[in-house]
Amino acid sequence: MNKKVVVIGGGYGGLRAIEFLAQQSDMDVTLIDKHPYHYLQTEAYGYIAGRFDLHDVVIDLQDWCNGFKKKVTFIYDNVQSVDFEAQSVALCDGAISYDYLIIATGAKTNFFSFIEGLREHSFGVKSLHRAHNFRVEFENLLYKKLQNEETQEINLVIGGAGLSGVEVAAEMANVVEVYKKTIGSRINSVKIYLIDASETILPGMSDFLINSTHKRVEALGVNILTNAFIEKLDDNFIYFKNQEALKYHFMIFTGGIKASDLNECIDVKKNKISQFITDSMLNIAQKKNVFAIGDCVEIRDASGKILPPTAQSAERSAEYAAESIRKRIDNKTIAPFDAKVLGVFIALGGNWASGELFGVIKVKGYSAYLLKKAITYAYYLGLRLRINTGYKNRIKKP
Structure with a gap:
């Protein structure tokens, strides 16, 4: 019988994990999100300034999941709680059981209470x-x-x-x-x-x-x-x-973040902004079949340094969690999580950017803009190709 893998959260981390999990023939994958879309937060700067349109910063999660040809089920609902002992996720409309769980609910803006108004x-x-x-x-x-x-x-x-x-x-x-x-x-x-x-x-x-x-x-x-x-x-x-x-x-x-509301409902160790504090293998609640990734987690590298809450950190932790599930099923040894920030690119208006790769390559201006655009386009194209497949699968249905 296939293992049931549930991913909560359709952000950068959740989608990257599913890309790997959907390739496994012995897994049934379910994505749950309270929104029907994936929001490309890294492109928010262009959307709010009017440079990008809505279709440039969102994708439909149902069509994206359909693109995996029945390997991934999408549930548009709000998660109320998680019962680690019963291995069940409670929704507004029912519940779903799991063998493995990845929590990737991201973060929200932390409007500091000490700043009045x-x-x-x-x-x-x-x-x-x-x-x-x-x-x-x-x-x-x-x-x-x-x-x-x-x-x-x-x-x-x-x-x-x-x-x-x-x-x-x-x-x-x-x-x-x-x-x-x-x-x-x-x-x-x-x-x-x-x-x-x-x-x-x-x-x-x-x-x-x-x-x-x-x-x-x-x-x-x-x-x-x-x-x-x-x-x-x-x-x-x-x-x-x-x-x-x-x-x-x-x-x-944009002065701070706080973990999503679901974190507040889960009684495990958290930091002062409600991010989960995991073990070295990104597990929480001492459960080896429950992983937390992305901005809802205080992610550290092998040296103990906290990684910045970026899409890159979310994707690296997602890849690790997905591969760890594969190894646990196969009874293989899992090394502790370790990832580094490989590069940073900052969009700075128009066709201008500043960036670093591997801490060595430093670029700015139009050349940095082209590199950032290429990286973003590659990610966006991958999502769009999957959506196109899912859309075609949907319109073929009687």
Whole structure:
């Protein structure tokens, strides 16, 4: 009898795990997600600035699963809890049993409770609906500028100067620059602010990435505020701990993440942002048949260093978990998880990027943009080919 493998979460990690698991003839694979789509969060910067359309950042999970020709079942439902002893996943509509389980539920924006008014007055980019709401606000603002209906100075603020924050700030600033050709000097009253409490943008990244990104973002006209501690927000102002205030139109917050809601329902060891703390083989609850991967986990390499919550980390942990399931079924030895960040590419507005590969190769400008685009396109093409197969399978049904 085939082993039942359940994957919770259709993000980067969940989909990568299924790509491997679906090739195993002795496994029946089920994907569960509370959304009917996969959201390419790494492309959020382009979507909210209007460079990409909706079809560029989402794919239909049902058609994607259909592309595996009945090897993968998709369940569009919300997971309520997991019973590790009964090996069962409770859904809003019923339950499903498993032999092996991979939890890949990702993370959401952490609107820090100690910043008064942050959740009420800012947008996130971790969820599609928040990114979409911001895109609508941004496009409405540009439209009003075009119609000369909005004449006052407008400050658009990105809180958090990590990877997502600088990409959003750079793309928005580039869009503002492009619009000078149609809106003219009226667009000059739109100002972009990038704010972070750290001493520099991209805290924790290499000097090359920090310096090249800083120069590019400044050249685009972004106002960079570091060592800036936000105390509270109201409808009109951002207040800093040094008693200064910044009038703003709207704000995107990318300053932190928190594990998904499901983590709160599972009584296992977690860190202060609710990420699971696994053993060296990415198992939780002392269950060798339960794996947790991606942003819902505090992932460490073999030396104990925490890996950044990126799509790359999610995919590496997914590959490890999927291969570990194969080895457990075959009674083979499993080595502890170990992965490194192989490279980082940062989209910085228009046809410009900055990146590193293997810590040795350093590129910036158009060449880095081409490399990032090639990597993204390869991932997107793989998803699209699978969807096309699934769509054709669906329309053949009577």
